[in-house]
Amino acid sequence: MSAPDDFDWSSEGRGTDLVRSIERLLAELSDKRQDAMRAELDLLATLSDKVGLVAAEQVCSGENIDIEGLHGIQDILLFLAIEHPNLINRIEVQASMSRRHGGQNWSTFQFENDGKPWMLESEVARADFLAETLSVLELPKHRKHVADWYETVRTHAITGEETTFTHATIYVEERAESELGFGASDTLERQVVAKVLEVGIACDPKSRLVEICARGGKKMRDQFSAVFSRNFVPHSRPPLEVPRRDVRLHLLKSPPDFEIFPSDGIARVEVSSLDFGDGSGGIARFEKRGEGETIYGFLDRRFGTASPLRGGGWTILSATFRIILAAEEGKRQRALTVTLRLPNTTTSPNTTESDRQFIFALLERWGLLALPAEDVDVLETGN
Template identity: 65%
Template sequence: MPFPDGFDWTSDGRGTALVRSIEALISELPDLQQDNINAELDHLSSLADTDGMTSAEQICAGNSIELEGLEGVEDALLMLAIAHPQMIDRVSAQASLMRRTGGRNWSAFQFDNDGKPWALGSDAARNGFLADAISILDLPEHRKREADWYKTIKTNPITGEETEIVHATIYVEARAESELAFGASNTLDRQLVQKVMEVGIACDAKERIVEICAKGGKKVRDEYVASFAKHFAPQSETPVETPRRNVMLDTLKSPQIFLTEPADGIERVEVSSLDFFSTGGGFTRIEKRGEGETLYHFLERRFGGFSPLRLGGWHMTGATIRIIIAAKEDQRRHTLTVTLRTPNTTTLPNKTEQDRQFVFGLLERWNLLAPRHMDDAKVEVVD
């Protein structure tokens, strides 16, 4: 749609003035063109929320697109639709992944931090992964497919630290559906509408985490991550699934009594390290050393009122908890270690599924994890 010279792109802060200006311009167009444009605007409207704005910011940061000076999410989306139309599909895919995080069709997998590089930029690895996706979806080879790879920049809300995330949205031609529509002769006809199925992945190479959003249940997502490991991280051990839920570190600002039950078989629980970030830009990690004194006792003895637990300007960003399991007849005494980091990283790599479920149950009991996000949404099938 052509915009006249001098069109006023400014907003009143709520977007209503800009919307009215655009509506007036659209009303002068032919009816069919109005319908097409309104359909596109409806799509943009579906993205005009907090998730949509966050997605736009992350994608623009990853593609060196400046949003400075734009007033609100409507301005940002309209600018992208006009100047960078491909980015709207990426914003839509990213917002969809954010809304499904923690839901039924989403899984996150934690690789061991073995220091071995990932081949995320390899064309051969990307093509191999795409071919595997078609096989996992159990679709005929003739079905069209396309993978859109792009980067986003996520910013830690407390520390301001930026992390580069590599994304892939795999679009696959799904089975056609029959729908009623008005044909060229203005009579109802039954037409075949070709559908597109999406599979989304997000790769955090720094934290060694891969998120997968795809329908089909846990078994299918296990197949996707096995393919990811085969093509992009062939030197690393098979990753394990780990829930991605917001952590509640405020619980650890004071000494805790970690409630256990006899059936847990837990000998003791200890906080072995705490990470802090200062509003002045400094980081510090306090680790427990020696027996007979907790980390909290050490902080009080060593720093008193200047402890980051008591002094203003310090924010807790991470904690490591050691769960010592008592020896049993068929098992030696051992320790399960879990690290929590803001806003939603929980690492428990290279443990059995039974151990992982056991530890996450304890974290819920100790109020260290936000309530589980119950999302019944499916991976979208779109026109």
């Protein structure tokens, strides 16, 4: 559909004049063309919310597309639909993944911080990853498929820090479904409608995190994680799943009383670093140095009432703990390190699955993790 040169795109008030003008344009089209255009406009309408806006900003930042001068999500989506129509699918997928985040179809995996390189740019690795992913799905070989690789830029809601994520969305032709519809003779006919299955991968080599969004349950996502590990991080140990739980860092405004039982086998627990934000983009980090003083004692001694623990306007953004385990007979003492970041990130590199479960049990006991959110399943079905 094309608008005449003198078409008035301005919108006053609630935009009813613009809506009527677009309706008149649509009325000039054939019935089938009208249906197609309205379907496209309906898609844009489903993306016209806060989640869609964030998705559009992330995708456009990854593609270096400037949308700063545009007014609101509707303006952005219309601009992209005209100038960059291929990005609408990516925004739809990105918004869908955001809505599923933390639900039944989402898993996050943490690789150890061993400094070993990832092979995300390797075309051979990408091809093998796609082939193995299709094998996990156990679909017939004749099904059509395609992988869309792209980057997004996420901005942390509190710190403003930008992180570049590499994405792969794998589209696979799923088994077609039979539906009723009106045929050419205006009578009801049984029609075959093709369906599309999606598997979404997002990863950040810097933090060594991989997010997987796919139907099929935890075992299926574990298989996708193993496929990712074999092809892109072959020299590192397989990653561990990291549940997304809101962290309660405000409890660390005063020295915490870590409850420890003899059966835990813990010699001591210490807060080794605290990151603070002042709400305007300013960030301050303090790390514990030396054995004779805690980080709380240092901040009180050095800053007194001006300490960010006491003064107003400061928020704890992240905290790192060292859980020093009691030495076993014939072995050296070892420490488990865990970092909590607002709003819901818990990382503990170089740990085993049993260590991870032990750490999460301690964090729950100390009240630093909120209760798990109820699983939400909001899968969309592509046509």
